Amino acid sequence: MKTMAALVRSPGAAFTIEEVELDAPRDDEILVRIAAVGVCHTDLVAQQGAMPLSMPAVLGHEGAGVVIATGAAVTKVSSGDRVALTFRSCGRCERCHGRDPAYCYTMPALNYVGARPDGSKAIRQAGAAVSSNFFGQSSFAGHALAYEQNVVKLPPDMPFELAAPLGCGVQTGAGGVMLALACPRGSSLLVTGGGAVGLSAVMGGAHQGCAPIIVVEPMAARRDLALELGATHVIDPGADTDLAAQVRAIVPNGVDFAFDTTGRPDIHAAVMSALAPKGVLGIVGIPPPGAPMPGALGTVLMLGQTVRGIIEGDSDPDVFLPRLVELWRAGRLPLEKLVQVFPFAEINEAIAAQHRGDCVKVVLEVGSGEP
Structure with a gap:
């Protein structure tokens, strides 16, 4: 079938909205009409050529919409x-x-390489293959092919534009604190970076009953929003170069948990200096190639500290996404305060607005989602 998609034709190139040909669903595939799709930092990393997929490519991995066809082997949705x-x-x-x-053993092959496991690509243009299947969906498009393992049913009252970020950014941030770190009530939490993932971590920390919750973020508007969402303290990293001292002025013995969304080695080093004995640093931000593990090994050993990577918040989406929907319904996950909706055709302008700090989480409105 023909559909419109946002293509990236070469590393670092802007997205262009073009018509492409999408395969009919195979037996294990689900055809979804995309209504909304979030823009995640991982999409932008892939746009720059840092993922093992060839270009041109259709990215996008926070899609939401309506199933319009299923393969013969699909039973989960209709x-x-x-x-x-x-x-x-x-x-x-x-x-x-x-x-x-x-942490599926085939996670990289199923999500990052731009093709089905058999090497085929589901999208073509003028007879030439286009990299597809990004995170099992490639949802920067009017339609996407997905699979039973990466679709979660939504209730009628959940707006598509708020559901879309649950697929990666929100579940990574909230899940990082609620599941991966499993912060207990009363534990101290430091979040470095106040973007969509970091602010989702703040909401997760508030749900867990963490206190204090400290957010490090250079943009004043995002610091204000962090306080609104449950942070107890905010730090402007530009105001003082000694971040660890600023944190210890709030928590003299150091923080129990830290959650980094920046991927910056200098921030990692500062956070390690702010960790309490037996403190845990969870990292979700993508670091530069070759970045070393943070912390002096002797100190980590002496203080019993832990450094761990976190993928997708350690989430089992079939279990955790419905939980997030319930938190939203209860007013404890106010996604509306993060999301700004842009027309699909304005994808490049939307990304630029997010970079400037004009908004926290970009969601692209693709269509109604109705057949």
């Missing part, structure tokens, strides 16, 4: 179901059977 799309896992390996699909 035509007309409202769904959110998330990362893909195999559903068969030990990690998946252990309800730990974010």
